[in-house]
Amino acid sequence: MSDHLNASETLKIHVDQDKCQGHARCKALAPELFELDDYGNAHETGDGTVPTALIDQAWLAKSNCPENAIVIDEA
Amino acid sequence: MSERAPVTDWVNDFDHTDPRWTENPYPIWDELRSASPLVHTDRFLGCYMPTTFAAVKEISYDTDHFSSRRVIVRNVRSESPPPAPPITSDPPEHKPAKRLLLPPFTPDAVAKLEPRVRAICNELIDAFIEDDGCDAATAYTKHIPVKTICHMLGIPEDDSDIFIRWIHEILELGINDDAILMKAVFEMSTYFQGHIAHRKQKPTDDLISTLMNARDDKGQPLSDAHVLGSLRLLLIAGIDTTWSAIGAALWHLATHPADRERLLAEPELMPTAIEEFLRAYSPVTMAREVMKETSIAGCPVKPGNMVLLSFPAANRDPSVFPEADRVMIDRKENPHVAFGLGIHRCVGSNLARMEMTVAIEEWLKRIASFRLDPSQKVRWSEGTVRGPRSLPLLFGKPS
Numbered sequence A: 001m002s003d004h005l006n007a008s009e010t011l012k013i014h015v016d017q018d019k020c021q022g023h024a025r026c027k028a029l030a031p032e033l034f035e036l037d038d039y040g041n042a043h044e045t046g047d048g049t050v051p052t053a054l055i056d057q058a059w060l061a062k063s064n065c066p067e068n069a070i071v072i073d074e075a
Numbered sequence B: 001m002s003e004r005a006p007v008t009d010w011v012n013d014f015d016h017t018d019p020r021w022t023e024n025p026y027p028i029w030d031e032l033r034s035a036s037p038l039v040h041t042d043r044f045l046g047c048y049m050p051t052t053f054a055a056v057k058e059i060s061y062d063t064d065h066f067s068s069r070r071v072i073v074r075n076v077r078s079e080s081p082p083p084a085p086p087i088t089s090d091p092p093e094h095k096p097a098k099r100l101l102l103p104p105f106t107p108d109a110v111a112k113l114e115p116r117v118r119a120i121c122n123e124l125i126d127a128f129i130e131d132d133g134c135d136a137a138t139a140y141t142k143h144i145p146v147k148t149i150c151h152m153l154g155i156p157e158d159d160s161d162i163f164i165r166w167i168h169e170i171l172e173l174g175i176n177d178d179a180i181l182m183k184a185v186f187e188m189s190t191y192f193q194g195h196i197a198h199r200k201q202k203p204t205d206d207l208i209s210t211l212m213n214a215r216d217d218k219g220q221p222l223s224d225a226h227v228l229g230s231l232r233l234l235l236i237a238g239i240d241t242t243w244s245a246i247g248a249a250l251w252h253l254a255t256h257p258a259d260r261e262r263l264l265a266e267p268e269l270m271p272t273a274i275e276e277f278l279r280a281y282s283p284v285t286m287a288r289e290v291m292k293e294t295s296i297a298g299c300p301v302k303p304g305n306m307v308l309l310s311f312p313a314a315n316r317d318p319s320v321f322p323e324a325d326r327v328m329i330d331r332k333e334n335p336h337v338a339f340g341l342g343i344h345r346c347v348g349s350n351l352a353r354m355e356m357t358v359a360i361e362e363w364l365k366r367i368a369s370f371r372l373d374p375s376q377k378v379r380w381s382e383g384t385v386r387g388p389r390s391l392p393l394l395f396g397k398p399s
């Protein structure tokens, strides 16, 4: 067990483009973490790193996506 | 309506147009779900219905075995159902047809319409606010989506009543009567052909012109038939669905005073409340046609049968939604499928959410206290779209 708690809390979020159908739930729940394109499909902002303050929102977005399109990697 | 034998065996002989189903489908779905993830009836020329979230998902994602060319379960099956792309399109035609319609319906595009929708709601409320009550379905919920879509399409709001009649003929009366359905489709096409011809002379900046100016992936303009089909879709799909969703939400608030008071005290709950109303009272059940033999949830299905793709039943599956039959306006995890799943996700979902939110907010601002009128009956629609078609309310607290 490592005692570097911070390291285990770095989350990366990613939208699986094959699955996303543009329900836009992620954008509504975590506007800082997602962007929508002209067709309303989502992708993660930047490289998908989730600031600590937004961790709850990241999980909330994931659990509200009807298509299961949001992937969260715990680095 | 034709005379139908009453249902005595829901599991093997269900009928989604039976008055008991129309009135209160939830206990029936529970019975079906505990019997099997996929049930079948010989009615409607043979029809399956998935009862679990997982089975609905399997079918939604399987565009190989299930076609969207017929999206309504009916007692008659015409050889060439009138297309309304992209809802009636299968891959590979589906994707380009849908991409044309997506940009005007993104959350940002829809947000621009919000002020007009707020004004529509208030104009409607003005007409009955001085009374003791109203039929909220006929005086309020019914008019919001139709006036909104008229605004988007650039057609006169005064034509709303004609549209409402066509939709009733296509989605309800048409289940049993092909002639009524075809006549309504024909009238609708003639109506829109007029508007298309008009815009060829004098282009406008509304959604009809957007479609007429759209180019397919080969750079070609859409055929008039394609434009007409999509307009038909927007009108049919955009109206009684949202009307039903707003009506069911108001019905809930009229019958659950604790939720109503909580929403008034904590308006920040509006987003979760709207999602929960969408889950618990999902208005839309789409259909698919089985094209090739396969199996769903381990049950074999046969070509030629229809499938009642019940998103509402999926949303009541307790294995996905804890206490599925309880409406919790602060439910946090709510990946409901009221707008469908997969490639056919409702193109108007962002618009519907906005209209629902605005309609409930504006109502609560002006009519904080209301309840069902016990001397009258609530009537729910039949078939593809479920929602209150009459919703008699009394304003104010009971004396």
Ligand code: SF4
Pocket: A015, A019, A020, A021, A022, A023, A024, A025, A026, A027, A040, A041, A042, A064, A065, A066, A067, A068, A069, A070
């Ligand atoms: S909620 Fe899911 S399907 Fe919807 S836009 Fe976000 S990632 Fe895509």
